[in-house]
Each structure stands twice: as C-alpha cells, then as structure tokens.
Amino acid sequence: MSCKSALQSSARHIELCDLNAHENARYLMARIxxxxxxxxAFGHQDATAYGIGWKNDGTLHKSDVNEVTGEFPGIYGFELGHVELGHAQNLDTVNFQLMGDLIKxxxxxGGITTISWHPNNPTTRNSAWDTTxxxxxxxxxGILNPKFKGWLYRLAGFLNSLKTKSGKPIPVVFRPYHEMNGSWFWWGKKSCTPEQFKQLWRETFEVLTEDFEVHNLxxxxxxxxxxDTTEYMNYYPGDGxxxxxxxxxYHKKTTEEYIQLLNENLDMLAEIAKExxxxxxxxxxxLEGVKVVDWWTEVLDKNISNKGLSWALMWxxxxxxxxxAPFVGQKSSEDFIKFKNLPHVLFLKEIEKIR
Structure with missing residues (x-):
C-alpha cells in the first residue's frame, strides 16, 4: 500500500465536529x-495576494517568500472580513474572486489554506475592532439575529464556492472569532462573556453546517x-x-521575553492538544519588520521545532x-534561506508530498 493510499484510508476513519463533513475535509485533517x-509547515498570510512593492492583479503566481527562497509556503492564510457585507474586496483590499482563485x-x-474572519460589528457596522x-x-x-444569519449566508456562499475543477469541495481550516481572550474585538473579553462567546461559536457552527450546508471546514x-490553561480554555465551546x-x-517585547512566551504557551497548548x-x-x-538578523533559525525555529505543532503562520x-516575512534584500533573508533548508521545516514541495 502506498503512503498516499494509506493516508486516504486513515482519513475515512477520521471524525470531525461536522459529522457530515466532506471526505476532502477528513483527508485534509489526516494530512495536518x-x-x-x-x-x-511554514505559512504566510496573503502570501500570493500581495507583497512588498507588488499586488496580484490576477495574472501573477508570486510571493515574497518564493522570491527569497525559490519555494512557496506550505500554508496559505486568507481573511474573509467584509464578505458578510457583500463587498467585492476584503478588509485588506483583496478581491474575493481573486482570493478564491488563489485558494484553488x-x-x-498541494498547499493548505487557513481562513480567518474579522466581521464588522453587527450593531454599529464599524470594523471588528469596534468593541461596542x-x-x-x-x-x-436577539434583535439582530436575522441580520447576522444573513451575514453567515454570505460567508457560506464564499466557502461553498471553493470547488475543484471536477466540482468537489476544497477543504480549508476555518479560524473565526480568534484572540477572544483579548479586548480588541467585539467578540473579545471586553464585550463578550465566555458563555456568550461559546454560544456565538456554536450557533455559527450550526447555521453553517445545518442551514447552509457548509461541509468543507x-x-x-x-x-x-x-x-495558563484556564485562560486558554475559558472560551472553549466544546469538543463537539x-x-x-x-x-x-507575536514578538512584541524583547527576544528573551518572546522565547519564554513561545515555550510556555506552546508547551501548554501541546498538553491540551495531546489530551x-x-x-x-x-x-x-x-516579528514586525524582522529586525533580528537570525530570527528565523535562532528565535523561531529553536523554540517551536520540538513542540509537535503542525504549522507556524507568519502575518x-x-x-x-x-x-x-522577508523579501529580496531584507536583512533576515539569508537566515530565512537557512531556515527553509532545515529538514523539519516544510514548505510547499514538502507539504505536497504528504498526500
């Protein structure tokens, strides 16, 4: 039995929280x-949509990461904020049709896509950072529940539009309502109790899967x-x-503090994930601006490579x-190439083989 068929076989036995998940989603989980x-795997947000000094007009297959290393990321991050409003572009001016093409x-x-969603504040229609x-x-x-379901309908429309050439769903990792333990989003701790957050997550899941038949997530x-673990689990909506x-x-303070942050948080998360x-x-x-010349090998890799995580996505x-992420001429570029060449750091070519 080949590795590919073994992975496909194991995928048949994978159970996702969406009990009606398409087989492609279960296969994606097997790959992860x-x-x-x-x-x-190494990932980069909007990797093929734009970079330093360029923006994809639909005719390019390019990324800053590829320009530096000759390889594309294994993980692609995209953002769906403003899809709920029916706009043609997301909040970072990426056209949704183009985004769909880039995901395809x-x-x-052989790459993997992960999608975040920063929906506007439903009450004020201001950005996700309006904590009203x-x-x-x-x-x-709630008085705006029908309106919010309309937003979820538009979200579902985009997710269900992700199809292969043969018409099968393209599976993606969906990461909504993130950083809820912070105070900067309308779904965060400043504006939302843990129980309200859990209910928001569960209702979103149920509307997408049951009402709009989204089964590729x-x-x-x-x-x-x-x-600590208590804070991590405070908003957790349940294994189902x-x-x-x-x-x-993010590396916001000193390098020593970031190293400590990575180790403490990822060790904790590894324990929860194992359980x-x-x-x-x-x-x-x-690290915004990647100001540390050897950041990739000495700061990032040395402190995440032994944790058991599936990927690390840079903004x-x-x-x-x-x-x-570096671009041609950026001062961490040489170190980034060394990072790419580490045997346990997986870019697109290595990810493609895990099939």
Missing amino acids: QEIAKTGY TAYEN STISNILEG IYCYATDAVE YVDMLGIDL KQMPFALTEGG RNASLNHYF
Whole structure:
C-alpha cells in the first residue's frame, strides 16, 4: 500500500465536529496530523495576494517568500472580513474572486489554506475592532439575529464556492472569532462573556453546517497569548465544535521575553492538544519588520521545532512599515534561506508530498 493510499484510508476513519463533513475535509485533517510527524509547515498570510512593492492583479503566481527562497509556503492564510457585507474586496483590499482563485491554485499545488474572519460589528457596522457591545443582539432571539444569519449566508456562499475543477469541495481550516481572550474585538473579553462567546461559536457552527450546508471546514479555536490553561480554555465551546487548536504569539517585547512566551504557551497548548487528541498550530505570529538578523533559525525555529505543532503562520507583508516575512534584500533573508533548508521545516514541495 502506498503512503498516499494509506493516508486516504486513515482519513475515512477520521471524525470531525461536522459529522457530515466532506471526505476532502477528513483527508485534509489526516494530512495536518501527518505533518506534525515530520516537522512543521511554514505559512504566510496573503502570501500570493500581495507583497512588498507588488499586488496580484490576477495574472501573477508570486510571493515574497518564493522570491527569497525559490519555494512557496506550505500554508496559505486568507481573511474573509467584509464578505458578510457583500463587498467585492476584503478588509485588506483583496478581491474575493481573486482570493478564491488563489485558494484553488494553492490546493491544486498541494498547499493548505487557513481562513480567518474579522466581521464588522453587527450593531454599529464599524470594523471588528469596534468593541461596542453587540453579542446579545446577534445570538438566537436577539434583535439582530436575522441580520447576522444573513451575514453567515454570505460567508457560506464564499466557502461553498471553493470547488475543484471536477466540482468537489476544497477543504480549508476555518479560524473565526480568534484572540477572544483579548479586548480588541467585539467578540473579545471586553464585550463578550465566555458563555456568550461559546454560544456565538456554536450557533455559527450550526447555521453553517445545518442551514447552509457548509461541509468543507476544519474548525480551529485560537486564542491570543495566555497566562495558563484556564485562560486558554475559558472560551472553549466544546469538543463537539472544534477540530484543532491554535494560538497567536507575536514578538512584541524583547527576544528573551518572546522565547519564554513561545515555550510556555506552546508547551501548554501541546498538553491540551495531546489530551484532546487534536492537532495544533502557531496560527499567527512573527516579528514586525524582522529586525533580528537570525530570527528565523535562532528565535523561531529553536523554540517551536520540538513542540509537535503542525504549522507556524507568519502575518502579512502589507508594506515596508508592516511586514512579517522577508523579501529580496531584507536583512533576515539569508537566515530565512537557512531556515527553509532545515529538514523539519516544510514548505510547499514538502507539504505536497504528504498526500
């Protein structure tokens, strides 16, 4: 039996929280689990949508990561904020039709896509960062519940549009309502109790799966940095609504403090994941501007490579004032190439083989 057929065979026995999940979603979960046995994958947000000095107009197959290393990331992050409003572009000005095409290309090449969603505040219609209380309005029975279900209908429309050339669903990892233990989003701790958050997650899951028949998702629960297990689990909606675990850890203070943060948080998360028998990932991270020349090998890899995570996704390259992966000429580029060449760090070519 070949490795490919063995993985496909094991996928048939995988149970996801969506009991009607398409076989492609179960196969994606099998691949995610397999990655961690080999190493961890490298990911980048909006990797093929834009970079430093360029933006994809639909004619490019490009990324800053590829320009530096000659290889594409194994994990592609995309954002669906503003899909709920019916806009043509997301909140970072990526056209949704183009995004769908980029996700299809990534899938055809053997890559894995993870999707976040920063919906606007349903009460004020301002951005996700407007912390005006809204949660009681949108839960079942709330005055804005029909409106929010309309938003979920538009979200479902995009997710269900992700199809292969033969018409089969393209599976993605869905990471909604992340960093809920922080106070900067309308679903965060400043504006939402843990019980309200759990109910929001469960209702979102039920509406997507039951009302709108979205069956190509792996559901990922991801917090910001936490003090302990209790804080991580405080908003957890239950094993019946989550398939994998994540955490967002950015290098904001000193290098020594970030190293401590990575080790403490990822060791904790590894324990939870082991208990729940779920894969886990560093779902967002990075050092803005990558100011440390050997950050990739000496800071990131040395402190995540032995944790058992499936991937580490760096945030986006929006501009010279806001980027998290190197580009040609950036001072950490040489170290990034060394990082790419480490046998346990998996880019697209290595991920493609895990099939």
